[in-house]
Amino acid sequence: MAVTTERPTVASRTPGAAAPKNRKRHLPGGWLPFALIAPAVILEILIHIAPMLVGIWISFIKLTQLYIANWGAAPFLGFGNYQVSLDFNSALGASLLQSFAITCAYTVVVVAISWIIGMAAAVALQRAFRGRAIFRTLFLVPYAIPMYAGIIAWKFMFQQTGAVNHFLTQIGLASANHEPFWLIGGNALPALMTVAIWKTWPFAFLMLMAGLQSVNEDLYEAAALDGARPFRQWRSITLPGLGPVNRVLVLVLFLWTFNDFNTPYILFGVGNAPPQADLISIHIYNTSFQNQSFGLGSSMSVLLLLFLLVVTGIYLLVSNRRAKDNA
C-alpha cells in the first residue's frame, strides 16, 4: 500500500528511511494527489454512490407506472414499500420470501459445486505433465465464451427435443415421447444451476490454479516422505496454502451468484422465469420493470443490499479472525 517514490536507479539507499523525505520533495503544494484522484472519486460518486442514493430514495416513494413521467408527484410512503415487501402473508411478500429461499439454495449449490470442480481441476493440473497447457485452455473455455452465446446454447440443449433429452433417452434415463421439461416446472432450477456451474467453475479454477503457484513444492515431497497420502497432503498443505485465495474467492463467488441476473434472464427469456427458479435479481427486475412498481422493486433492492452487507461483514470478520488465529 505504501507509495514508493524513489527511483529504481538509487539502489543503495534504504527504502524505509528515504521514502518520507522523497515524498515531500516530489509533491509541492499537496494538490497533485487530489487532482490525480479526483476523476476516480467523481466517477465513483456518479456511477456508484448517486444511483444507490436515488435507488434508496425511490424505495420510499410510490413510484408506479402512473408517476414515471413526473417522479416528483409520486406520493411519499415512508416505509410503506418495505411493509408490503416484508408482509409474508400477502402474495407479494410470500413470493419475495420464496424467491429469497430459492436464491439461497441456488447460491449454496452453485458456489459449492463450482468450487469443488475448480479445486479438483486445479489440483489435477498442479504438477507439470505433457499436455497440461491443453487442459488449462480447455477448462477456461466456458469462461472465455461470450456469456450470451454460451447460455443460449444451453437454452437450445434444454429444449424438450434438445440435446439433453436426446442424451438422456439414449442412455435410457428418459423415454421417447415423454421427455422431461427442463425450462419450466420443477426441473428449471437444476437446469439453471447446471448452466451457472458451467460458467462459474472456470473462474474458481483460474483463481485456485494461480494460488497453487505459491504453495511450496518441497512441502509435498516432505509430506510424501512422511507417508502422507494425496488427500492428507491436500488437506494439510494445499488447503491452508490457499487460505487467502479461498477467502476472497468464496466471497466473490457468493456475491456474483447471489446477484446472478444474466443466466436466468437469457436462459428463460424476458419475464419467463418459472416460479421454481425465480432468483431474487429477476424477481426485483420483474417487479420494477414488468410490473412497473419501481418503489417496491427498490425497497427489495435495499433489503437485498442490507442482507448482503450483513453476510459479507460476518464472513469477513469470521474469516479474518480465523486467519489471525492460524497465523
Next chain:
Amino acid sequence: MKFSRHKKLAGAIVGTAAIALLAAGCSSGSGAGGSTKGATLTYWASNQGTSLANDKAVLTPELNKFTKQTGIKVKLEVIGWNNLQTRINTAVSSGVGPDVVNIGNTWAPYLGATGAFLPYDSANMKAIGGQDKFVATALATGGQQGKTVTSVPLYGLAYGLYYNKKMFSDAGLTPPTTWEDMVTDAKKLTTGSVHGMGLEAGSYTENVHFAFITAEQNGGQLFDSAGKPTFTSDAVVSGVQRYIDLMQTDKVVDTSNAQYTNGTEASADFAKGKVAMIVNQDNAGPNLTADGMDPSAYGVVAIPAPAGGQQVSSGIQGINLSVFKNTKNQAAALKFVKFMTSAATQGVLGKPYASIPVLKGVTPTFTSDPVIAKTFSDIYNNRSKPYPLVPLEGAFETNVGNALNNLFATVATKGSVSTAQIKAALQAAQDKTNAAG
C-alpha cells in the same frame, strides 16, 4: 481496509438495480428531432412485419411520400416488441423521446394516465381528420375510460380460429360454432402425433388475451366499475379453467406447447399439419405461407363461445399511434398522424401488415381471400370487446398472463391443476396488480 473494500463491492453489485433505475433516466434514445418548424420528426414504429428490416422496407416508401407531400422529414426507428415498452417507459420518465410512437393499444390507458402523451382534444382530432373517420370500437381503445383519448388506432387485429380444411373434411367435420363443438372436434382430430389444437401456452401476452376472451364469454368482468381487479370472480376462474382444460382434461393440446413462447411455434405446427386448429390473430397469413402452407389449405371462423355464452371472440387487438406531449413539432406530428391514418396509407400498409382497417368504409387488403376478410371484419366489428380501459391494464396483462403460463407449466410437468390452484394463482395475480396501482 479489506473489509470496507468488500463492503463497497457488495454495495456496488447490489446497487445494480438502482443503477438500472437511474439508467431509465439517462438512457439513450433518439433526441426529440430537429427543433425548427417542419424539420424532422422522430418516429418509433413497432415491429409489424416479418422482421425489423422488413418493417423498414415497408415503411420507407410511405414516409418518402409523406416528405414529398409536406416537406417534413421522418427519422424512422423500428423497435422490437421485447424492447418497445421499456423504451417508451424510458422516454416517458426522462422526457427525451421520439415525436410520434406506435403503442400496443392495451397500453393506451396507463400511458394516457402518465400524462406524457398529447391528448387528441377536438382541435387535435380535427387536425388529424376528425374522429368520425375511425371505427368507433377501435377508437375506444385510445385511452382511459371517459377521458380524452391519447392515442388513435393505426392497425387493427383480431383473433380467429384457423382450421385445416383437409383434416376437417377427412374427418367429416364442419367448423365448430360452440366451444363444446370445438373441443369435440379437437378430440376427434387428436390421433397419434397430431393434436386437435395448438396454443402459445408459454406466452403471457397470448395467454392473457384468452383469460379476457373466456371471461367475457362467461359474462364476467376483469375490473369493477371502480377500476379494481376482480380476477377471482367465478366467471374469470371458470373461463381460465376452460382454457387450461384444453391441455389438462380435454388433452387436445400437446403439453410441449407450454414452452411455446414467441408466438410463432403453434402456427408453425399448424402449417406442418401437426395440429388441426390454432387460435391466432389475423396476421398469421405471412407466417403460414413462409412455413409452406397454402392459403387455400386453411379456413377461419370466430373462436366459438360456449353454448349460451356471450358471443365474444376477440379483444380489440391492435396498434395505436401517439404523439409525445413535449414534442417541439406538434403541428408536424399531427400531420404525420393524419397521413398514417389516411385511407391511402392504410390501404398500402394493410397488406404487408395483415391489419384490419381501423377506418370506416375501407376495404380490407390483408388477405386475398374474401371469405377470410369478411370473417375477420365481422369478428373485429361485431364480436370483439375492448380490453379493460383502466390504468392497471398493463399490470393485469403481466400478472394474469404469467399466472396462466405457470398453470400450463404445472399441467405439463405435473399433470394437473385444481380449480383451487387456479383461483389461488389468480388471487396472487390480483394482489400484485393492486400493488402496481
